[in-house]
Amino acid sequence: MGSQPVKPYTAYRWARENYTRQGRMLDIWRFVLTWLFYLWLDQQAWSYGGQPTPERKAKRRRARAIWIRETLLNLGPTFIKVGQFFSTRADLFPPEYVEELSKLQDRVPAFSYEQVAAIVQQELGRPITQIYSYFDPTPLAAASLGQVHRAKLKTGEEVVVKVQRPGLTRLFTIDLEICRGIAEFFQYRTSWGGPGRDWIGIYEECRRTLWEEVDYLNEGRNADTFRRNFRDMPQIAVPKVYWRYTSPRLLTLEYLPGIKISDYEALSAAGLDRKVLARLGAEAYLRQLLKDGFFHADPHPG
Incomplete structure (x- = not known):
């Protein structure tokens, strides 16, 4: 089954500046409660309009997986990241879910060049044209937390610039507060909770990891450590970090083109x-x- 094209960035509710905390809570809880209803419904034989054969169950799982993927995309960066994590867990989820969620890796909407230029100026204190002799307005790729542009420094080096999504920290703050309530709901008010499942512990681990990921200075330090560790292996190329052009929301790296493995x-x-x-x-x-x-x-x- 084919996928519909990704909507423009501004078409998503989470990308709007006037998106309220109350609206966010409503959207997230609507997703959680609808999913719980679907899980219950799929256990009812009558819901299949006949004998719940393996083929009918597989078709139903595919439909649910598409709905989850589209809903996570509509919910924005926090939940796109969660979906990407789940797409690697074939040990926990049916293949239909893994296949659909894996599409989140390369189907995230890009934000505008005007927003990119504004963030660069906020982070580095100068207009983008004073820092880079060339800056491609079309991103090489757009991911859940940011997007990457090819550029050239005034000193001549070819680089790529990773720019964090606008308003991401505000969205994370709101989302993670709501997710804490969801974790407590699953822990204390559903049959999936209790001593056998630590939903709050899972939430705390995800919260810590997500906040680390939005700190590009931390990512740059990790890249430098990785580069030092492989300095005696010329077969392994690790991009250099240009610290003069890096900040918590901006990461400038050496451009190292390659081929997908x-x-x-x-x-x-x-x-x-x-x-x-x-x-x-x-x-x-x-x-x-x-x-x-x-x-x-x-x-x-x-």
């Missing part, structure tokens, strides 16, 4: 041996885990 045709066209790449990837991860004790915990094919 899952793009077999492009790898073959470039004359790269996939077996060698697989071995190098395994060696790099074993080094991170067993030697450095510092590892990349969110790998993507790109």
Whole structure:
């Protein structure tokens, strides 16, 4: 089943400046309660209009998965990030859910160049044209928390600039407060709670991780550590951080173009041996885990 094109950034309620805390709470709780209703309904044999065969159940799961993916996209960055996390958990969710949620990795709406320029000036104290000799107004990619633009510094270096979504910290503050209430609801008022499930503990872990992710200075420090750890392995290229052009909401990195590890045709066209790449990837991860004790915990094919 195909997916509809992503709506423009301004079409989403969470992107509007006048979006209230009350409106946010209503939207989030509507999603939670509707999902609980669907979970109950899908357990009722009569809801299938006949015998609930494996084929009918699979079709129903697909429909639910599409609804969840579209709803998370409509709820915005916090919930897109949660959906992306769940898309890696094939051990917890049916394949239909994993497949649909994985589409959130590359189907996030981009915000405007005018907003990008405003954030750059707020963070670095100068207009974007005084910092970069070239800045591509079209992002290379848009993710849940920010988007990436190709640029060139006045000193000539080719870079990529990661810019955080406008209003993200305000949205996180509101969302995480509401999510705390949802975690307490599941913990104390549903059959999924009790001593066997620590929903509040899961919430606290997600809250801490999300706040770390929106601090681009922390991300830059991690990138520097990673780069130092692999300085004696020329086969592993880690982009340099340009600290003069980096802030909590802005990260400027060396531009290192590459090929997706899952793009077999492009790898073959470039004359790269996939077996060698697989071995190098395994060696790099074993080094991170067993030697450095510092590892990349969110790998993507790109």
